[in-house]
Amino acid sequence: MEKNKKQPGSDRDAGTICWRSPSNIALVKYWGKRKGQIPANPSISITLNSSVTRTCLKYARSLPGRGALKRFSFGGAENAGFAQRVGKYLDSVGDLYPFLGDYDLEITSSNSFPHSSGIASSASAMSALALCLTSMERNVSGSPSEDESFYRKASYAARMGSGSASRSVYPGYVLWGRLPAVTWSADEFAVPLNDNIHDDLREMGDAILLVDESPKKVSSSRGHALMEDNPWSRVRYEQAGSNSVRLIDVLAAGDIDEFIRITEQEALTLHSLMMNSGGGYILMKPGTLEIIERVRRFREETGVPAAFTLDAGPNVHLIYPVSFRESVIGFIKEELLQFCPGGKWIDDASGKGPLQADDETSK
Numbered sequence: 001m002e003k004n005k006k007q008p009g010s011d012r013d014a015g016t017i018c019w020r021s022p023s024n025i026a027l028v029k030y031w032g033k034r035k036g037q038i039p040a041n042p043s044i045s046i047t048l049n050s051s052v053t054r055t056c057l058k059y060a061r062s063l064p065g066r067g068a069l070k071r072f073s074f075g076g077a078e079n080a081g082f083a084q085r086v087g088k089y090l091d092s093v094g095d096l097y098p099f100l101g102d103y104d105l106e107i108t109s110s111n112s113f114p115h116s117s118g119i120a121s122s123a124s125a126m127s128a129l130a131l132c133l134t135s136m137e138r139n140v141s142g143s144p145s146e147d148e149s150f151y152r153k154a155s156y157a158a159r160m161g162s163g164s165a166s167r168s169v170y171p172g173y174v175l176w177g178r179l180p181a182v183t184w185s186a187d188e189f190a191v192p193l194n195d196n197i198h199d200d201l202r203e204m205g206d207a208i209l210l211v212d213e214s215p216k217k218v219s220s221s222r223g224h225a226l227m228e229d230n231p232w233s234r235v236r237y238e239q240a241g242s243n244s245v246r247l248i249d250v251l252a253a254g255d256i257d258e259f260i261r262i263t264e265q266e267a268l269t270l271h272s273l274m275m276n277s278g279g280g281y282i283l284m285k286p287g288t289l290e291i292i293e294r295v296r297r298f299r300e301e302t303g304v305p306a307a308f309t310l311d312a313g314p315n316v317h318l319i320y321p322v323s324f325r326e327s328v329i330g331f332i333k334e335e336l337l338q339f340c341p342g343g344k345w346i347d348d349a350s351g352k353g354p355l356q357a358d359d360e361t362s363k
């Protein structure tokens, strides 16, 4: 993260702010929510490095209360669908950023990864936008002046756009959702967990294996909603709580076997919840199962500690300590890419978190 300490002054009337913010991969999954974007259970993720959204926000003072979103472009082209979603989001955070109505805005955004690649783009996109809005607030009003409040506010606002985005404002391991064992945790914003991480689990690789890039049959929003009538939801929310507490201990102790057990159990639980929701639906593909089997066999045969996890889709994330990079990459090329059309995968890793990059333009 970069310090963002600009004082109000010439930037009060007009300016441009850019942030680059990464996607994240959940180890303990957020699946199910209550009104107001309150998660049904705590979740823990790793913030990634190279799967990022770059967003620039240009603002200029208008007449009081007459400001509007004038333009939104994505990947160099104006996009009416996204503009509508962003417009709605800006309305929903009007109370958090009361000055917004006095400014005209232009937003340009782009992803470092293909939009359809199956990477959760809402986490990087909504966190980048929330960081831009919070920087704008600092420029026009001088607050929040403390970095801690700055990132907390950005996380709160990112959550309003997409729950998982709340976690992307911090690097490393991040917890979102109230967990009594972590007194500073909250449902309204995420908190970083990096003070007590064993060296063996600090730097992690994430190989994203693109098994299928077609649009999902059931969106995440629909999936969250279906949890309300899922017969197992209460048990699941308790399980996520205990897995979160356990994972925090495991991260501190460097217990890689437990790390793998929890990560894989969470991924399979997420997909079993889908199979039990409504009429039941399956987002995994045959290639997803082939990869899961091979990952487990590879681990058994070589002892290399690589764990699979899944988002709400068919693509597999292979998480491993970077010290095992060479053997993991060899294994991916030899055994896994045959299940990824065109041999496509993304070589990502845990990263340093979002970066303010005002000198950079977003195409």
Ligand code: DP6
Residues within 6 Å of the ligand: 025, 026, 028, 029, 030, 031, 043, 120, 122, 161, 162, 163, 164, 165, 220, 221, 224, 270, 311, 312
């Ligand atoms: C399976 O954050 O995309 O990736 O809050 O409706 O935008 P909304 O949902 P979203 O859900 C992510 C679900 C998940 C698990 C996770 O990231 O924790």
